[in-house]
Amino acid sequence: xxxxxxxxxxxxxxxxxxxxxxxxxxxxxxxxxxxxxxxxxxxxxxxxxxxxxxxxxxxxxxxxxxxxxxxxxxxxxxxxxxxxxxxxxxxxxxxxxxxxxxxxxxxxxxxxxxxxxxxxxxxxxxxxxxxxxxxxxxxxxxxxxxxxxxxxxxxxxxxxxxxxxxxxxxxxxxxxxxxxxxxxxxxxxxxxxxxxxxxxxxxxxxxxxxxxxxxxxxxxxxxxxxxxxxxxxxxxxxxxxxxxxxxxxxxxxxxxxxxxxxxxxxxxxxxxxxxxxxxxxxxxxxxxxxxxxxxxxxxxxxxxxxxxxxxxxxxxxxxxxxxxxxxxxxxxxxxxxxxxxxxxxxxxxxxxxxxxxxxxxxxxxxxxx
Amino acid sequence: xxxxxxxxxxxxxxxxxxxxxxxxxxxxxxxxxxxxxxxxxxxxxxxxxxxxxxxxxxxxxxxxxxxxxxxxxxxxxxxxxxxxxxxxxxxxxxxxxxxxxxxxxxxxxxxxxxxxxxxxxxxxxxxxxxxxxxxxxxxxxxxxxxxxxxxxxxxxxxxxxxxxxxxxxxxxxxxxxxxxxxxxxxxxxxxxxxxxxxxxxxxxxxxxxxxxxxxxxxxxxxxxxxxxxxxxxxxxxxxxxxxxxxxxxxxxxxxxxxxxxxxxxxxxxxxxxxxxxxxxxxxxxxxxxxxxxxxxxxxxxxxxxxxxxxxxxxxxxxxxxxxxxxxxxxxxxxxxxxxxxxxxxxxxxxxxxxxxxxxxxxxxxxxxx
Numbered sequence: 102x103x104x105x106x107x108x109x110x111x112x113x114x115x116x117x118x119x120x121x122x123x124x125x126x127x128x129x130x131x132x133x134x135x136x137x138x139x140x141x142x143x144x145x146x147x148x149x150x151x152x153x154x155x156x157x158x159x160x161x162x163x164x165x166x167x168x169x170x171x172x173x174x175x176x177x178x179x180x181x182x183x184x185x186x187x188x189x190x191x192x193x194x195x196x197x198x199x200x201x202x203x204x205x206x207x208x209x210x211x212x213x214x215x216x217x218x219x220x221x222x223x224x225x226x227x228x229x230x231x232x233x234x235x236x237x238x239x240x241x242x243x244x245x246x247x248x249x250x251x252x253x254x255x256x257x258x259x260x261x262x263x264x265x266x267x268x269x270x271x272x273x274x275x276x277x278x279x280x281x282x283x284x285x286x287x288x289x290x291x292x293x294x295x296x297x298x299x300x301x302x303x304x305x306x307x308x309x310x311x312x313x314x315x316x317x318x319x320x321x322x323x324x325x326x327x328x329x330x331x332x333x334x335x336x337x338x339x340x341x342x343x344x345x346x347x348x349x350x351x352x353x354x355x356x357x358x359x360x361x362x363x364x365x366x367x368x369x370x371x372x373x374x375x376x377x378x379x380x381x382x383x384x385x386x387x388x389x390x391x392x393x394x395x396x397x398x399x400x401x402x403x404x405x406x407x408x409x410x411x412x413x414x415x416x417x418x419x420x421x422x423x424x425x426x427x428x429x430x431x432x433x434x435x436x437x438x439x440x441x442x443x444x445x446x447x448x449x450x451x452x453x454x455x456x457x458x459x460x461x462x463x464x465x466x467x468x469x470x
Numbered sequence: 471x472x473x474x475x476x477x478x479x480x481x482x483x484x485x486x487x488x489x490x491x492x493x494x495x496x497x498x499x500x501x502x503x504x505x506x507x508x509x510x511x512x513x514x515x516x517x518x519x520x521x522x523x524x525x526x527x528x529x530x531x532x533x534x535x536x537x538x539x540x541x542x543x544x545x546x547x548x549x550x551x552x553x554x555x556x557x558x559x560x561x562x563x564x565x566x567x568x569x570x571x572x573x574x575x576x577x578x579x580x581x582x583x584x585x586x587x588x589x590x591x592x593x594x595x596x597x598x599x600x601x602x603x604x605x606x607x608x609x610x611x612x613x614x615x616x617x618x619x620x621x622x623x624x625x626x627x628x629x630x631x632x633x634x635x636x637x638x639x640x641x642x643x644x645x646x647x648x649x650x651x652x653x654x655x656x657x658x659x660x661x662x663x664x665x666x667x668x669x670x671x672x673x674x675x676x677x678x679x680x681x682x683x684x685x686x687x688x689x690x691x692x693x694x695x696x697x698x699x700x701x702x703x704x705x706x707x708x709x710x711x712x713x714x715x716x717x718x719x720x721x722x723x724x725x726x727x728x729x730x731x732x733x734x735x736x737x738x739x740x741x742x743x744x745x746x747x748x749x750x751x752x753x754x755x756x757x758x759x760x761x762x763x764x765x766x767x768x769x770x771x772x773x774x775x776x777x778x779x780x781x782x783x784x785x786x787x788x789x790x791x792x793x794x795x796x797x798x799x800x801x802x803x804x805x806x807x808x809x810x811x812x813x814x815x816x817x818x819x820x821x822x823x824x825x826x827x828x829x830x831x832x833x834x835x836x837x838x839x
Contacts, residue, residue, distance in 0.1 A: 188634075260635040262645060265557075267629060272652075276631060279648035283641075 103153060103226075105145035106214065110313055111137055117316030118210035119415035120333075121308070123404045125365075125387030126207015126233030127165060127172050128417060135179060136211050139218035146214055147223035149199055151306050154297025160225055161186055161197035161294045163216045164209045166237065166254070166277060168365045168386065171286030172208070177257070181289035182216050184255035189291040192251055192263050201225040201300065203240060203293065205308035206233030206387075207417075212289070224309065229293065230447075231305035231341075231435050232404050235364055235386035237277055238270035239447040241437060242293045245303040249273045252292035256284045282363045305435055311340060319413045329413025330430055341435035344462045348391060348398045349373070349380040349429040350410065356421045358384075369407075369421050371429065380429055382407070384418045389452050391429055398468060400454070402439070402447050403461040404432035431461045472522060472595075474514035475583065479682055480506055486685030487579035488784035489702075490677070492773045494734075494756030495576015495602030496534060496541050497786060504548060505580050508587035515583055516592035518568055520675050523666025529594055530555055530566035530663045532585045533578045535606065535623070535646060537734045537755065540655030541577070546626070550658035551585050553624035558660040561620055561632050570594040570669065572609060572662065574677035575602030575756075576786075581658070593678070598662065599816075600674035600710075600804050601773050604733055604755035606646060607639035608816040610806060611662045614672040618642045621661035625653045651732045674804055680709060688782045698782025699799055710804035713831045717760060717767045718742070718749040718798040719779065725790045727753075738776075738790050740798065749798055751776070753787045758821050760798055767837060769823070771808070771816050772830040773801035800830045 106114070111133055118129040140146065154160065163182045165172070190196050200213040200220075205228040217224040229240035237249055249270045254277055255261045262280055266272040273292070281288040295303075314336060322332035334345040351371040358367030364385050371380040380398075382391045388405035391398050399405045407416045410426035421427075437443065439460065445451070448458045475483070480502055487498040509515065523529065532551045534541070559565050569582040569589075574597040586593040598609035606618055618639045623646055624630045631649055635641040642661070650657040664672075683705060691701035703714040720740040727736030733754050740749040749767075751760045757774035760767050768774045776785045779795035790796075806812065808829065814820070817827045 258636070258638070260638065260641060262634065263632040265630045265632075267627070269627070269629065272629060275652045276649050279652045280645050283644045283648045 103150045104148050104310070106148050107145045108137055108140045111140070113316030113320060114210065114313045115316065116319055116415065117312030117314065118206055119417060120315050120406050121312055121404065122206030122233045122415070122417060123387045123406055124382070124384055124418040125235065126204060126209060128419060129208050129211055131172065131176060132208040132211025132215065135177065135215045136218065139215050143218045143221065146217045148226045148309055149223045151225050151227045151300050151304060154225065154300050156296050156298055158198045158297040159195050159294060160199045160201050160297070160300050161189055161291050162201040162203045162229070163213050163289070163291050164203045165212050165287060166281050166290050167287035168360050168363055171360065175285060175287050177289070180259065181255050181257055182212050183219055184259050184261060185253045185289045185291040186216055188255060188261040188263065189251060189253035189294060192253065193294060197222060199223045199225050201304070202228040202309065204228055204230035204233045205305070205312055206230070209233065210309065210312055225300060226309045227300060227304035227306045228308045229304055231308055231438055232402070233387050234447055237274040237292065239451070240293060241305055241443065242295070242303045243270045244443045244446045247293055247295055247299055247303055249292045252277055252290055254280055254288045254290045256288060278363045286360070286363065305341070305437065323412060329408065330428060333430065337432060342432050344433040346431055346465055347428050348431050348465065349393055351380060351427070353421055353423055353425040353427060356423070358418070365419065367418070369418065371427065382429065385452060388418065390449070390454055390456070391431070396468065397456055398464050399431040399461040400449050400456055400458050401452060402434045402443070404434060406430045406432065433460060433462055472519045473517050473679070475517050476514045477506055477509045482685030482689060483579065483682045484685065485688055485784065486681030486683065487575055488786060489684050489775050490681055490773065491575030491602045491784070491786060492756045492775055493751070493753055493787040494604065495573060495578060497788060498577050498580055500541060500545060501577040501580025501584065504546065504584045505587065508584050512587045512590065515586045517595045517678055518592045520594050520596045520669050520673060523594065523669050525665050525667055527567045527666040528564050528663060529568045529570050529666070529669050530558055530660050531570040531572045531598070532582050532658070532660050533572045534581050534656065535650050535659050536656035537729050537732055540729065544654060544656050546658070549628065550624050550626055551581050552588055553628050553630060554622045554658045554660040555585055557624060557630040557632065558620060558622035558663060561622065562663060566591060568592045568594050570673070571597040571678065573597055573599035573602045574674070574681055575599070578602065579678065579681055594669060595678045596669060596673035596675045597677045598673055600677055600807055601771070602756050603816055606643040606661065608820070609662065610674055610812065611664065611672045612639045613812045613815045616662055616664055616668055616672055618661045621646055621659055623649055623657045623659045625657060647732045655729070655732065674710070674806065692781060698777065699797060702799065706801060711801050713802040715800055715834055716797050717800050717834065718762055720749060720796070722790050722792055722794040722796060725792070727787070734788065736787070738787065740796065751798065754821060757787065759818070759823055759825070760800070765837065766825055767833050768800040768830040769818050769825055769827050770821060771803045771812070773803060775799045775801065802829060802831055
C-alpha cells in the first residue's frame with residue numbers, strides 16, 4: 102500500500118534500518134538529518150507500493166557506496182546522490198519516475214528518501230538486498246538478471262563517472278569501488294535502472310515499510326515494558342522474514358576493525374554473563390557470520406543484529422564498544438534470497454567463508470537439541 | 471608538412487619513439503605489430519600538419535594507460551582504443567575528424583596510428599608531452615588550459631567508463647588509474663578532445679615526424695659507422711629540443727623495479743668503465759632524474775635516455791639488464807615545457823623530487839667547469 106512518509110516516521114524508520122543494516126549499512130542517523138531537512142523544505146515523501154508500477158516507469162535506485170568507518174568522518178554535502186541520478190538520467194536520455202533503495206538497511210534506506218524529497222519524485226517500497234550487503238553486485242536485481250550498469254557515481258564536487266560493464270556486475274562493483282577509494286572512501290551512485298515489471302520480478306517488496314514497522318516495534322515494546330526481542334520475533338512472523346531469535350547475550354570484550362580495500366573489516370568478541378561461553382561475529386561492513394563457542398550459528402545472507410540489552414536499540418559494528426551489554430538477534434532472510442543463484446551471489450562463499458549456508462532456524466534447532 | 475606513413479617507416483618511428491619514451495612509455499615494439507597489421511589491411515596513414523587543422527576539427531587523442539611491466543604480459547587485443555574513442559564520440563555526440571598522440575614516446579606513439587589506420591582518419595603530427603610521462607594530467611594540453619575529461623576508458627571486453635572531473639585533471643588521472651588497476655594494470659583511453667586552434671595553441675608540434683627522424687638518424691649513423699650520439703646531437707640542434715649530450719657511459723650493475731599503484735617504479739645503477747664513477751637513474755615508468763656520483767645531471771622534464779653503447783639503440787627501463795653497456799644521453803625539453811606552469815605540472819616536484827629544475831645544458835656546463 103502506498104503511503105506518505107512524514108518527519109514523524111523518521112525515528113522509527115531509522116531504527117528499523119539500523120536493524121536491517123545487520124551491523125553495517127552506514128549509520129542511518131547521518132541519513133536521518135539529510136532527510137529531515139529535505140522533508141521540512143519539501144513536505145512528505147510518497148512511498149509507492151511496487152505493485153503500482155507499470156512498464157512506463159523508470160525506477161533509478163540511488164545509494165551511497167563506501168566504508169562506514171569513513172562515512173562518519175566525511176558527511177555528505179547533499180547534492181551528491183542528486184548528481185549521480187541526474188548523470189545517469191542524462192546518459193539514459195530519460196527522467197526517473199521514481200527512486201528506490203538498493204538496500205533496506207543503514208544509511209541507504211534514507212538516501213533515496215532524500216533524493217525523492219528533493220526532486221519531488223516517489224520512492225518505491227522495496228529494495229534489492231532485503232538487508233544491507235557490502236558490494237554492489239550483491240543484489241536480488243543482479244541475481245535475477247538485471248544489469249547494474251550503466252552506473253553513475255558522483256563526488257561532493259559534482260564530478261562523475263559512468264561505468265558500463267554490460268552484464269558483469271562484479272566488474273561494475275570493482276570499478277566503482279576503485280573510484281570510491283580515490284574519492285576518499287565515500288561516493289554516491291545511481292544504478293540498476295529498471296522498469297516497473299522488473300522491480301516487481303526482482304526486488305524484495307515492502308522493505309521500507311518493514312524498517313518503519315520494526316523500528317516502531319522496538320520503540321513501543323520499550324514503552325510497554327515488553328522485551329523488544331520478543332516483540333520483534335512476533336512482528337517478523339507475519340513477514341517474508343518469518344523467523345527471529347536471540348542467539349547470544351553478553352558483553353562486548355573485543356572489537357577489531359580496519360579499513361581495507363574500501364571496506365570496514367573486522368570481528369567482535371562477546372562474553373556471556375555467568376558462563377565461559379563466547380560469541381565471535383565477523384564483518385565486512387555488515388555482519389557475516391556469528392559463531393558461539395566455535396559453532397556456526399548464523400551465516401550470511403541470514404541477518405545478524407546486535408541489540409542493546411536493555412533498550413533493544415540496534416548497534417552497528419561501527420558503534421560496538423568494549424563493555425556494551427548486547428543481545429545477538431538473528432533474522433531469517435526471505436526465501437528468494439536463499440535460492441542457489443542468490444547464495445552464489447551473496448552466500449558465505451561470496452565472502453570467502455568456507456561454510457555451506459544453512460538457515461539459521463535449522464542451526465538453532467541443532468544447537469538446542 | 472602532411473605526409474603518408476607507410477609500413478617502411480615503422481622501424482624508424484618505433485626506434486625514435488623508444489628514444490622519446492625516456493626509458494618508459496611502454497615498449498613501442500608491441501604497438502609496432504598492431505600498426506603493421508593495420509597498415510597492411512588498410513593502407514598508409516595520413517599524418518596531418520597541425521597547422522592544417524581548423525575550428526571544425528574534432529581531434530580526439532587515444533592512448534594506452536598502465537604500467538609498462540604489465541603491458542609486456544598483457545597484449546592488446548586490438549579493439550580497445552577504438553572502443554574508447556567510440557565511447558567518447560558517443561558521449562560528445564560528435565565524430566572525431568582526427569586522432570593524436572598524448573605522448574610521443576613509447577607505445578603511445580603507435581596507438582593513435584593504429585586507431586587512424588583502422589578507422590580511416592588522419593593522425594595529427596603533434597602530442598601533449600613532447601616525450602613520455604607517467605600521468606594523464608602531465609600534458610601541455612592541461613598546462614595551457616585544456617580539460618582532459620570527459621575521458622573514456624575501455625578494457626579488452628569492450629567495457630567502458632566515462633570520467634568527468636571538470637577541469638580537475640589530477641582527479642581524472644586518479645580515477646582513470648584506479649580503474650586501470652582494476653582492469654589488471656592496462657587500459658585504453660580517449661581524452662583531451664579539442665578543436666584545431668586548441669591543438670595549435672597547446673600541443674608540441676611535429677613530434678611524430680621527430681620520432682621518425684631520430685629513429686632514422688640512429689639507423690643511418692650506424693650504417694655509416696658514425697657515432698649515433700653525435701648524429702642525434704646534430705639532428706636535435708635543428709628542432710625544438712635543441713641540445714643533446716652523453717652524460718655517462720658505463721655498465722648496468724643494478725636495476726630495482728616494482729609495480730606500485732599502477733606504475734613501474736625503481737632505479738638503475740650504472741658503473742663507469744675504468745673509474746669509480748657511478749650513475750643512478752630513478753624512474754616512475756619514465757626516467758625522472760640522473761645523478762652522477764651523487765650530483766644531479768638531468769632532471770625531469772628534460773629527457774634521459776639509455777642507448778646501447780655500440781648500436782645506439784634506445785633501451786627502456788623495462789629492458790635494462792645487468793651487464794648491459796650503455797650511454798646515458800640527455801635531451802633538453804622544448805621551452806614551452808620549461809615554463810613555471812609547465813614545471814608545476816611535470817617538473818621535479820610533481821614526482822616528489824626535492825631539486826629545483828635546472829636545464830640539463832646548464833648542469834652540464836657546471837659539471838664540465
